[in-house]
Amino acid sequence: MLIFTSVTWLDLCLASAAVYLVKQLSGKKNPAPYPPGPPGWPLVGNIADIPHNKAWLTLAKWGKKYGDILHVKVPGRHIIVLNSVKAAMELLDKKSSIYSDRPVFAMGGELVGWKDGLAFLSYGDRFRYYRKNIHRVIGSRTAVNVYEPSEEIEVRRFLKRVFAQPEQLDAHIRHTAGAIILRISYGYEVKDNNDPFVDLVGRAMHQFSQANDPSAFMVNIMPWLANVPEWFPGAGFKSLAREWRQTLKETVDAPYKFAKDQIGAGIAPMSYISNLLKGRTLSAEEDHMVKWSALSLYAGGADTTVSTIYSIFLAMTLYPDVQKKAQAEIDAVVGTDRLPSFADRDSLPYIEALVKESLRWNVVAPTGIVHCVSEDDIYDGYYIPKGSMIMPNIWSMLNDPQTYANPSQFNPERFLDNDGRGPEREPRTISFGFGRRICPGMSTHRSIHLADASIWISAVMSLAVFDISKIVENGVEQTPEVDFSSGLVRRTLSHPEPFKCSIKPRSAKAIELIQQDVNY
Template sequence: MLIFTNITWLDLCLASAGVYLIKQAFSKKNPAPYPPGPLGWPLVGNVADMPHTKAWLTFAQWGKKYGDISHVEVLGRHIIVLNSVKAAIELLDKKSSVYSDRPVLTMGGELVGWKYALGLLSYGDRFRYYRKNIHRLIGNRAAMDIYEPIEEIETRQLLKRIFAKPEQLQAHIRHTAGAIILRISYGYEVKENHDPFIDVADRAMNQLSRSTDTGAFMVDIMPWLAKAPEWFPGAGFKCLAREWRQTLEEMFSDHELNISQAAGVAPVSFTSNLLQGRTLSAEEDHMVKWSALSLYSGGADTTVSTIYSIFLAMTLFPDVQKKAQVEIDAVVGTDRLPSFADRNSLPYIEALVKEALRWNVVAPTGIIHCASENDIHDGYYIPKGSLIIFDMLEFHARFMLNDPQTYANPSQFNPERFLDNDGKDPEREPRTICFGFGRRICPGLHLADASIWLSTVMSLAVFDISKIVENGVEHTPEVDSSSGTISHPKPFKCSIKPRSAKAVALIQENVNY
């Protein structure tokens, strides 16, 4: 045992470099150069260049320096970063047969156990089975009609929670997002306070985001570290993985309970539709469980980030809030709450939701794609197995949803950029970018879009949102985001008050659907 006590990261890198050199000695010459990127070190490549937190900030700098496509190599693993919409569409959309695979994520997929979730699945039969089921049941706005009452019931509950305890805004949004997705997934109605399933699911979602964060764990670059014992230098991640796996197993056991409820007398749901009149094999049963769990994991956390960011934007940009409320009052009036039936009559609210999706990108680097075969693109060589990362965020960089050549004054929250103004064409539709590309585009995008729209329009109909004043001092929230695959605005304080006595009555009324 003592022979390992002086092992350092340098030793680990040199060991990996030895394997890399052996592979290089027998490899053929590349048919074209790699895309440009930072110059790496001999043997270990770009180990020192890889970011461990907020990876998108580093990728943004690479985009400014090297262009639309940049390349690094870490101990023989090639990483391609796409920093423009054009590059993302050309590879991930137009060449989707090559770039729709997923790499094996050792930390989040293998060690924690999320490898059967849709977002981490390799492209193949199981992936197509999940997608087919999700698309059939929630794959377009027409299919979502059956779930609209669920969304309206739970969003009304959100208004009541915010009214009662506005200081717990983020917790209320998270509770409501979980409640909606659980009712749609299983027909499960959550408890009003501290629902045990919501609590464990929140922990699991946070851990999923952290375990799949780009660059956060060296084991994703050097998979052989997974076989090292926990006391081995550099293997402390294994303790985290064990803890996070226990959370996932707890969550999965709850999902199995909800599966059995959905198969019985539960209301119509995603799972009850899959089980209706069918006897499943063990493999099909496993896929149904993970299909439902994938629907939950894909929707429970992402909408939380966007809705929370809308409250942040309304705090910082009061003129936008006033314009939205003027439209709501003119179209809907003040005697009822808005509903999905009003959506086509509220163009400014529609533009506001688009702007929220652009302004605060939920998944700033998306989920990593993987090249399933060798490719030459734009004169550059992209070898099979390369990790493909597409960058979406950084307020001062020229790319994706904050590219000033595409979006005027991108740091400003300006819904009017998506409206016809004085003969100017609207700016690029963000939903063609923020939900992903190609065969990996988010299958639950219509559900997410509907939840965000309804929460936004109902909240603005009844609440005034503003900067908080404490001890006579007005506080301006900071615009900053957390690390992780799912990025959330940092917690902030704001004032949320009913707009009128009528608004209070609308918040408190009970409506039967």
């Protein structure tokens, strides 16, 4: 819902009408037609047609009617939706030199300050510096291997928490994801409860989701409102932005200071920050970029892995045969006298397929994070004007029945060789984004990723020691509903709706493994 007081829809319509008339009178003729799309209303375009929840489903429906590439208009913006892998690859990969910018929303990007984060950073030298550093630290198999012991320890702690309080599964997953990424980013070891950095970053990410929701603040639709003074009627958003900017500043500065203090004291463990700072003297600009790229690493990894791991527990609840096959493979390869480790990964193809299927079945970023085209372009005879938002409908691509048989079914075997049929398309070539905006932890061949490693170790350790099943209430077995709706970052990320399941140790030996002491 738009946040405003004395600024009303009448004001919006009048402003839009003025802009429309000016463009009609002074604008040049387009060199080609826009891609097809749903007819919009005069002045406000399709703003009323795009739903607030699960927009990817509507965009996919439109794709079936209008084609793989479609045009949607909202006040002040052209949106080009790509519903096929082919269109996404041809534009975002092959033409990445002009399709790698980001739109910046006035509230979140300018007023709150998220424009300095990697997700919304304009394409240029600073963007390349962030990406180079992040890739150097986590962008290869060798680099990711350095952090595997930390991930294994945190997941073993996760097993203990789930064993003690299985009803708090979602909270345990979130805590563990935060612990892993804070350790990797800053060398910080989180507290068991009410950790100040986890709470601070959680608050900042919640504010991020609100500030960058295109429809939550009128200033995101009419950016010129950012210039009005705070006392101006209808400008209450500016005081809110000032409050959120302070939260963001603390979130950027506090863990960074912790890491620098540890380095200065000579006690810093291996981390993204220690890797970049030890033995170096940075300029003010470099210091700013290291600090912000570290926050970007955390912000990009926390909620995404939470959603996927939670969805794996949901899938195991609904598909017991899949769970049994996964556990049989673990028992045959690893045995029951120890927990699996990353050293076992290449010997567990079914677990690998299960993780791939989790990335496809619950598409964490259904429409990705939108790109922005920096020059006018013509594609397939259609005009894509400079400044258009380019939205890859990743959900549509990973649920295409022409590519994935029975896409609503959780079926890891689709990624294995079956009866001479080759595996279906690798989902990681799609789920982590495209072009120069691909998730920075992904290697160039799109097969190794920090988040992917966290998901794998969480899944394999959990399945080694726990049986996950439907709960029984009043003698009736309860089947959870499969409902992926908006998560922490509204509209951008999807998260399974809360569900109940039974999580019990598989054996007395499993309890022993869960309760083993773990320390760094």
